[in-house]
Amino acid sequence: MRPAAHAHPAPPPFGADDAVIRVEGLEKTYASGFTALRNVDLAIRRGEIFALLGENGAGKSTLIGAICGLVRPSAGRILVDGHDAVADYRVARTKIGLVPQELHVDSFERVMDTVAFSRGLFGKPRDAAFVEGVLRDLSLWDKRDAKIIALSGGMKRRLLIAKALAHEPDILFLDEPTAGVDVELRRDMWRMVHRLRERGVTIILTTHYIEEAEEMADRVGVIHKGEILLVEEKTALMRKLGRRELVLHLREPIAAIPEAVARPALSLDGEGRTLTYVFDSQSEDTGIADLLRRLAEAGIEVRDLATSESSLEEIFVSLVKGRPS
Amino acid sequence: MNLNGIRAIYMFEMNRFRRTIMQSVAAPVLSTSLYFIVFGSAIGSRIDTVEGIAYGAFIVPGLIMLTVITESLTNASFGIYLPKFQGTIYELLSAPVSAVETVIGYVGAAATKSVLIGCLILATARIFVDYTILHPLWTAAFLVLTCTAFSLFGFIIGIWADSFQRLQLIPLMVVTPLAFLGGTFYSITMLPEPWDTVALFNPVLYLVSGFRWSFYGVADVAPAVSLAMTFVFMLVCLAVVAWIFRTGWRLKS
Structure with a gap:
C-alpha cells in the first residue's frame, strides 16, 4: 500500500x-x-x-x-x-x-x-x-x-x-x-x-x-x-524525542525498591546498587526532587548520581525501528 | 554556451595526449612508417603501377586513412570511457555543460589529435616515397571530416563499453577489417566479381577513395559520392550521440 x-x-x-x-x-x-x-x-x-x-x-x-x-x-x-x-x-x-x-x-x-x-x-x-x-x-x-x-x-x-x-x-x-x-x-x-x-x-x-x-x-x-x-x-x-536518564549509585545494595519510592520509570539493577530513573526533561515536574526526598525518607543513601540524555543515534534507532518494510 | 566548460574538457584531453605522447603519437607514426618501408619501398618496387601511380605512392592516402580512423576511435572512446571507469564522470554529469558542449570538447580533442597524426604521417611518408597532392584543400577536408566522424563513432563506443575488452572489440573486430578491405592497399577494380560489388557496402572504401582522389585525381567511386557518404556516416553518429544524451543511456541511472 x-x-x-x-x-x-x-x-x-x-x-x-x-x-x-x-x-x-x-x-x-x-x-x-x-x-x-x-x-x-x-x-x-x-x-x-x-x-x-x-x-x-x-x-x-x-x-x-x-x-x-x-x-x-x-x-x-x-x-x-x-x-x-x-x-x-x-x-x-x-x-x-x-x-x-x-x-x-x-x-x-x-x-x-x-x-x-x-x-x-x-x-x-x-x-x-x-x-x-x-x-x-x-x-x-x-x-x-x-x-x-x-x-x-x-x-x-x-x-x-x-x-x-x-x-x-x-x-x-x-x-x-x-x-x-x-x-x-x-x-x-x-x-x-x-x-x-x-x-x-x-x-x-x-x-x-x-x-x-x-x-x-x-x-x-x-x-x-x-x-x-x-x-x-x-x-x-x-x-522532543530526547529522554533523560538519572542514574543513582547507592552506598548499600538493596534487595527491592521500597513501596514508597517505587514508580514505573524507576528500575533497579547493578546487583541492587544502581537505580535508573527515566524522565522527560521538558516537563514541569521531572519528579526528581520527590524521588530524592522519598529515598532519603526510606533511609537509602546515594553515593553518586549522573544524568545523561539520549543521543541522536538513539533517537534515530527508535524512529527507524518498527517501521514497516 | 559554456565556452569555459568546452575549453576545460578540450584542454584536459589535449593534456592527456601530451602526457602519453609516446603511445599516442610516436607509435602510430612509427608503425605506419614500417608499412611505407615494407610495402612502399621493398615490395612496392617490384609491383607495377596501380592506375598509373607508383605502388608506394598509391598506398599513402589509404595508410593515412587506416591510421587516423583507428586513432580517432581509440582516442575518443578512451577519452569518455576513462571518466566512466574512474567514476570521475560524476563531475561532468553535475556540471552546467550541454550535450553539444560535451561532444565538442571530447570529440574535438580526439579529432584534433588524429588530424595532427595524419599530418605527421604525411610528412614522414615523404622520406620513403614520392607523392603529389592535386587538391590540397580537399585533402584537408577529407582528413578533418574523417577524423571527426570516427571520433564521434569512438565516443559512442566509449559510452557503450562497460569493460576494457569491449572498448577494444569494435575497433579490432570491425573497423580494422573494414579499413584493410576498404582499398587501402589496392583499387577495388583489382578485385574479382562479386567482391568488387561487396566492397561498395564498406563505408571505409568511400573515405579512402575520396582521400586518394584528392592526391592523384583517381578514384574507385566519384568524389562527390565519397563526400556524401562521409557526411551520412557523421550524421548517423551525431543522431546516436543526441539519443544517448537525451535518454542518459549508460551515463545516468
Whole structure:
C-alpha cells in the first residue's frame, strides 16, 4: 500500500525566499524496478547545515544525485534557488558543488590542474588566485604540483572538496564526507564545514554517523526506505524525542525498591546498587526532587548520581525501528 | 554556451595526449612508417603501377586513412570511457555543460589529435616515397571530416563499453577489417566479381577513395559520392550521440 502523501511532519514554515533548495513530490524508480525515493518533499534553508540521516540504501545518495543531475527523477520537481534543476539546469548546477562519496579522481592529473579544470567545467573563467585560495584553505597548496595518485586518502578527500568549491558554489553537497576518515581528519572536516557556513554557503551532508549530524547540523532530516520520516531542528528534535536518564549509585545494595519510592520509570539493577530513573526533561515536574526526598525518607543513601540524555543515534534507532518494510 | 566548460574538457584531453605522447603519437607514426618501408619501398618496387601511380605512392592516402580512423576511435572512446571507469564522470554529469558542449570538447580533442597524426604521417611518408597532392584543400577536408566522424563513432563506443575488452572489440573486430578491405592497399577494380560489388557496402572504401582522389585525381567511386557518404556516416553518429544524451543511456541511472 502506498503511504499517505504527507504522513511525515511538514517542514517548519519559512518564506519561499529562504528555501535555497525545494524538492516537491520527488520519486525515483530505477530500471530494475527498485523504488529509491517516494514522494519526497524537502526544503533546505539558505545558509544552514542540513544533515540527511539514513541507513545504507535509504535513498540518501539517490536524493543528492537527483538534485545534482546524476539521477533522472521519475516524478516531481527540484528548484535550486528558484531554478528548475532539469529545465534550467545551467543556472541550477552552477550554484551547486558536489563532493561524491567515493574517491573518484583522475590519478595522473596534477592537483592544481584538476581544480582549475573543475572551475572551467562549471563555466567560470580562469582565476589562478582563487584556485590558490581554495588549495590553501584545504591545506593542499604544498601539493599543488603533485600527481593525484601520490596523495593520501585524506588528501584526496580534501581535493574533491577543493574541486567542488572551485566554481564558488552557494550550495555544497557532501555525500558521506567522513566515511572511512580518521578521527583527526574528521574534526578538520567539521571545522572546515563551519568555516564555509560562516561565508554563507549552504551545506547539505549525508551521513550515517549520527555523531556527525549531532556535531554539525542545524537541522536534521531522516530518510528511511526512500521516505523522509521527519525534518526538524536538531535541538528541537533532541528536546522532543530526547529522554533523560538519572542514574543513582547507592552506598548499600538493596534487595527491592521500597513501596514508597517505587514508580514505573524507576528500575533497579547493578546487583541492587544502581537505580535508573527515566524522565522527560521538558516537563514541569521531572519528579526528581520527590524521588530524592522519598529515598532519603526510606533511609537509602546515594553515593553518586549522573544524568545523561539520549543521543541522536538513539533517537534515530527508535524512529527507524518498527517501521514497516 | 559554456565556452569555459568546452575549453576545460578540450584542454584536459589535449593534456592527456601530451602526457602519453609516446603511445599516442610516436607509435602510430612509427608503425605506419614500417608499412611505407615494407610495402612502399621493398615490395612496392617490384609491383607495377596501380592506375598509373607508383605502388608506394598509391598506398599513402589509404595508410593515412587506416591510421587516423583507428586513432580517432581509440582516442575518443578512451577519452569518455576513462571518466566512466574512474567514476570521475560524476563531475561532468553535475556540471552546467550541454550535450553539444560535451561532444565538442571530447570529440574535438580526439579529432584534433588524429588530424595532427595524419599530418605527421604525411610528412614522414615523404622520406620513403614520392607523392603529389592535386587538391590540397580537399585533402584537408577529407582528413578533418574523417577524423571527426570516427571520433564521434569512438565516443559512442566509449559510452557503450562497460569493460576494457569491449572498448577494444569494435575497433579490432570491425573497423580494422573494414579499413584493410576498404582499398587501402589496392583499387577495388583489382578485385574479382562479386567482391568488387561487396566492397561498395564498406563505408571505409568511400573515405579512402575520396582521400586518394584528392592526391592523384583517381578514384574507385566519384568524389562527390565519397563526400556524401562521409557526411551520412557523421550524421548517423551525431543522431546516436543526441539519443544517448537525451535518454542518459549508460551515463545516468
